[in-house]
Amino acid sequence: MIDRQDFDTRAEALRPLFEDRLRIKARDLREAFHRAGPELPRGIRGDGVLLSKTEHLVANPHIARQLEDAPVWAAFNRVTAHLKEIDPKARRRGIILDRLAGVAFNILVVFAGFVIWLWWRGYV
Structure with a gap:
């Protein structure tokens, strides 16, 4: 189960990294990864797709309970490490x-x- 607050906290932690490292200002993760596009390696783009879909799905509490959290947190860790x-x-x-x-x-x-x-x- 993915907690909405935890997800939003980690997503907000990525926003300054996108702004400082890639000069990308975005409202949400989908827009940030879309704008970063070819500047990111293929694996990180795949993690971005996962995080973008999860961001959309986590808005619904019933669906959020069905999502596995381990791949999502691993994707957050990989993206954060790459941006740093x-x-x-x-x-x-x-x-x-x-x-x-x-x-x-x-x-x-x-x-x-x-x-x-x-x-x-x-x-x-």
Whole structure:
């Protein structure tokens, strides 16, 4: 049996982690995991699906009594551990470096195309 208060307490504990580590503000877990999408590994996304469904089902006390709590708490622990491992500074630095690498590649392609065009026209 899953207690609604325990579930809500743990869900509220995840909210600051999503905001601090991934810069995602969301009303509930479903929205948070949806916005995080490809930034999370596949296993954590699976845990997110479980937690999102459980969040919806726990609203009904009759259904909440039928749910097993061990997989839900394990999913909470895995998601919390993963979010705590994320370094926001390194993530930001990685995003900036990826964009700069893309720009550098585009400049290289344009320069190579220009040299080929010069060679083709007979200027080089």
